[in-house]
Amino acid sequence: MTNFPFRIVGFDLDGTLVDSALDLCPAVNVALRAEGRPEVSLDVTRGLIGGGARRMLERALEVTGGPVHGARFEQLVGVLLEHYTANIAKGTVPYPGCLAALDDLAARGVLLAVVTNKAEDLALKLLAELGLTHRFASIVGGDTLGRERAKPAPDLIHETVGRCGGGSFAMVGDSTFDVLAARNAGMPVVALSFGYHDVPPAELGADLLIDHFDQLVGALQALG
Numbered sequence: 001m002t003n004f005p006f007r008i009v010g011f012d013l014d015g016t017l018v019d020s021a022l023d024l025c026p027a028v029n030v031a032l033r034a035e036g037r038p039e040v041s042l043d044v045t046r047g048l049i050g051g052g053a054r055r056m057l058e059r060a061l062e063v064t065g066g067p068v069h070g071a072r073f074e075q076l077v078g079v080l081l082e083h084y085t086a087n088i089a090k091g092t093v094p095y096p097g098c099l100a101a102l103d104d105l106a107a108r109g110v111l112l113a114v115v116t117n118k119a120e121d122l123a124l125k126l127l128a129e130l131g132l133t134h135r136f137a138s139i140v141g142g143d144t145l146g147r148e149r150a151k152p153a154p155d156l157i158h159e160t161v162g163r164c165g166g167g168s169f170a171m172v173g174d175s176t177f178d179v180l181a182a183r184n185a186g187m188p189v190v191a192l193s194f195g196y197h198d199v200p201p202a203e204l205g206a207d208l209l210i211d212h213f214d215q216l217v218g219a220l221q222a223l224g
């Protein structure tokens with residue numbers, strides 16, 4: 001038996017477990033180029049991630065000249081996803097200390113889960129290519145329950161708790177999507193200051209903000 005305060009810890013994927021902007025940025029830019037738009041930088045891309053690939057492309061189009069609608073937008077989503085799927089783990093790596101923190105939690109008997117807005121098939125592919133799949137008791141994505149039930153809705157968190165057999169849960173994430181999903185589910189949440197932020201980290205409204213994965217186990221214990 002473990003005396004850790006949470007039975008299940010749910011992790012966001014992009015900007016939380018892994019730094020994936022190096023692979024997402026070129027995929028966005030392939031779609032922007034197809035539409036005759038200027039490319040966006042890696043830094044700009046970081047601020048567009050969190051709501052899934054469609055939302056990322058919508059926002060990239062908004063900041064490079066304005067929205068694109070209908071069938072043309074769907075085509076551009078296809079262009080982005082085709083490039084991203086083929087290059088999903090070229091530059092993407094776990095953040096420093098991530099694997100050690102996952103090992104530490106697992107050794108305490110905590111069930112680990114992925115709760116991402118990335119499409120489920122892309123999340124599964126990325127985790128498999130990085131050799132991480134076996135670490136997680138549950139992996140759900142932004143389309144697992146239908147897009148309208150992605151974060152910030154609480155549904156993916158409730159689904160995760162159910163798939164893990166119930167019990168106490170805490171969320172770890174980097175964006176307002178994660179903090180709001182946890183709030184909507186009535187669960188505690190730790191945010192990371194190094195992920196991808198749509199607002200400044202201190203304004204995310206998390207219960208605790210950490211700067212490195214070394215601080216995660218202590219932060220979760222403090223919240224319990």
Ligand SMILES: O=C(O)COP(=O)(O)O
Pocket residue numbers: 012013014015048049050051052053056115116117118
């Ligand atoms: O790919 C995205 O935009 C979102 O993914 P995340 O929920 O893992 O941050």
Ligand SMILES: [Mg+2]
Pocket residue numbers: 012013014015016049050173174175195196
């Ligand atoms: Mg994220």
